[in-house]
């Protein structure tokens with residue numbers, strides 16, 4: 063059987079391990095952190111994530127969809143909280159029943175590692191840092207950061223000592239080592255490898271709303287949103303009846319208005335009065351004393367494949383801002399697309415990595431751009447009449463033409479239409495709408511002209 067070496071046992075690395083375990087390949091996964099299943103606290107990004115169709119399809123392919131979805135909280139609509147703290151507006155995500163699922167990141171990651179490990183051909187090497195790629199040998203260079211508890215069986219001849227670097231040889235190498243990928247970094251000098259990164263001006267801080275007498279403090283099956291122009295607050299429910307609450311704001315806003323306890327409390331009280339009451343003064347003050355706002359980066363690169371045996375996937379290939387809830391979903395879909403491509407290419411690794419990259423780069427760039435755009439929507443547009451009108455119109459058209467007129471958000475979230483095709487379809491819808499608008503305006507003008515002409519006597523013209 064062929065062998066695959068995977069850098070990173072985060073969400074995408076662990077799912078890839080499940081895919082290759084299922085194929086019966088020899089799988090070795092090198093993860094910088096300790097085994098999260100043995101850790102009390104896992105540091106890192108968002109506690110919960112919104113899982114949608116692309117992610118579900120990938121989980122389904124490895125037999126985990128039902129279990130994972132059952133562990134989550136379905137969200138059917140956005141609930142927009144007004145500044146008075148008392149009134150709301152509800153915006154369903156799609157057709158009745160269509161929903162995203164709020165999932166616990168750590169639990170999801172643990173379940174996938176455990177699932178992959180059930181296969182005797184899969185080995186996870188925790189506390190193993192991938193340092194780089196050896197171009198000439200087409201191997202991963204890995205360093206053990208603690209005394210290894212298990213001996214690598216693929217690609218190394220003897221167990222490495224602590225801090226010793228060793229080379230890992232495999233038929234296929236997949237880099238899933240996240241936004242700051244060491245693998246990607248070591249490929250930087252390859253001619254014609256395009257790379258760009260952008261830190262947005264916003265950062266984020268996560269807080270929690272506790273259960274209220276063992277009940278959810280807010281309605282649980284909606285995505286709570288407090289859009290306030292250039293900053294915004296969101297809240298997603300967890301299965302334990304808590305909410306994970308995230309404030310996104312420019313770093314300048316954090317510095318100007320949230321740098322002392324008094325400032326941050328009055329900021330929350332003024333802008334999010336209902337959330338402020340449930341979060342509680344102490345929790346807000348304590349969080350802002352402990353935690354610094356974290357940055358958000360968007361990364362694009364091309365190609366996603368190298369040397370006929372290496373691919374970048376997940377955030378290593380396309381970190382994106384989290385405003386479309388697609389980073390993980392897109393990374394999960396990467397695993398599925400690669401698996402499908404491999405089968406289509408009769409397990410010819412060299413052609414699969416090339417075809418995969420040709421297929422995926424454009425889609426990854428597109429969802430990166432859409433994620434940037436969606437921030438505009440989340441922070442402000444949802445309150446605008448033009449946005450609401452367009453949403454209604456899209457819903458109306460979708461009811462008449464369910465296959466050919468699908469709203470943008472639904473195409474991204476509830477289908478597997480390739481992201482680049484999603485944008486093409488949306489452009490077509492925009493063109494139709496604009497022609498319709500021009501025709502209606504012209505007809506209205508002609509109508510008015512006829513009306514004036516017919517009544518010219520009465521009008522004294």
Ligand code: FAD
Pocket residue numbers: 069070071072073074075092093094095107108110111112113190191192193238239240241242243244266375376377378382384386387388389390391392393
């Ligand atoms: P990561 O999750 O970053 O995993 C990378 C792994 O590689 C880690 O385990 C890390 O320890 C390991 N690693 C790193 N360097 C090395 C090395 N040198 N050697 C060995 N191992 C290494 N996406 C959604 O789909 N829905 C959401 O609702 C959503 N919400 C988000 C909210 C926030 C605030 C943020 C920041 C992101 C959100 N995302 C969401 C995006 C999502 O978190 C990422 O897209 C996803 O985690 C990417 O998975 P990954 O496995 O590629 O990378």
